[in-house]
Amino acid sequence: MVEAEDAVAAAEHIRAELGDGPVVALTGAGISTDSGIPDYRGPYSPPRNPMTYQQFVGDFAFRRHYWARNHVGWRHMEGTRPNDGHRALAGLEQSGVVSGLITQNVDTLHSRAGSRRVIDLHGRYDRVICLTCRRVTSRSRLAQRLTALNPDFDVEVSDAEIAPDADAVIAATAHFRVADCEWCGGVLKPDIVYFGENVPKPRVAEAYAMVDEAGALLVAGSSLTVMSGLRFVRHAAKQGKPVVILNRGETRGDDLATLKVDGGCSPVLASMASLYGT
Numbered sequence: 001m002v003e004a005e006d007a008v009a010a011a012e013h014i015r016a017e018l019g020d021g022p023v024v025a026l027t028g029a030g031i032s033t034d035s036g037i038p039d040y041r042g043p044y045s046p047p048r049n050p051m052t053y054q055q056f057v058g059d060f061a062f063r064r065h066y067w068a069r070n071h072v073g074w075r076h077m078e079g080t081r082p083n084d085g086h087r088a089l090a091g092l093e094q095s096g097v098v099s100g101l102i103t104q105n106v107d108t109l110h111s112r113a114g115s116r117r118v119i120d121l122h123g124r125y126d127r128v129i130c131l132t133c134r135r136v137t138s139r140s141r142l143a144q145r146l147t148a149l150n151p152d153f154d155v156e157v158s159d160a161e162i163a164p165d166a167d168a169v170i171a172a173t174a175h176f177r178v179a180d181c182e183w184c185g186g187v188l189k190p191d192i193v194y195f196g197e198n199v200p201k202p203r204v205a206e207a208y209a210m211v212d213e214a215g216a217l218l219v220a221g222s223s224l225t226v227m228s229g230l231r232f233v234r235h236a237a238k239q240g241k242p243v244v245i246l247n248r249g250e251t252r253g254d255d256l257a258t259l260k261v262d263g264g265c266s267p268v269l270a271s272m273a274s275l276y277g278t
């Protein structure tokens with residue numbers, strides 16, 4: 001294991017392990033903390049009970065409360081910006097070192113930084129899906145509808161506690177009016193994979209294929225707590241490919257890594273990008 005006190009030295013170790021690629025990158029919440037999105041699973045994070053899919057679909061009052069909070073909180077995500085880590089991975093893709101990116105984040109910051117081949121494993125905060133007809137629409141369109149339905153519902157976003165899934169904590173939500181699908185009247189849900197829900201199979205297959213065609217795997221900013229990400233580390237390790245894990249603190253994939261770097265994503269990835277001459 002390498003302690004990344006010296007980002008340049010860490011980047012040199014990583015390059016020696018990964019070679020010239022193509023490398024597939026798997027990213028998690030740790031890459032977005034420098035953009036102001038808290039990592040609720042990180043080593044210094046408070047414990048939190050995440051919402052489950054079953055709670056969302058099974059309980060109207062819960063759903064109403066969720067949408068009221070999300071109506072306030074989701075705009076915080078829109079105001080966030082990519083950081084050096086996102087930009088470094090976009091640059092490494094442009095120079096052909098990184099062949100593609102699998103992200104567990106729903107914040108769209110990789111795409112906004114310029115990464116082109118991105119698999120949003122757990123969905124995107126800026127989209128909404130109908131659970132009946134599966135039609136996907138934009139979150140901003142829903143925002144207009146919710147505002148029209150709830151003209152008096154206005155809460156200072158700055159007072160809200162912001163969570164990775166765009167929740168914001170507010171008190172009175174009992175009178176909030178929820179919007180249903182415009183086409184079929186079905187229940188709308190953020191196009192995000194929640195706890196208790198599976199990643200759609202075609203998306204998983206696409207991610208496996210991306211690992212198959214790459215020469216190495218770089219994990220950046222994920223503790224690999226959930227199987228949805230860990231399985232790709234196992235897959236690459238089984239194929240005998242180099243697996244580098246860059247993360248603050250332990251991960252569930254540490255025993256599978258050929259190199260583990262304990263450090264922050266932004267400085268180390270930025271050093272990597274300049275080392276590779278991007």
Ligand SMILES: [Zn+2]
Nearest residue numbers: 130133181184
């Ligand atoms: Zn529908």
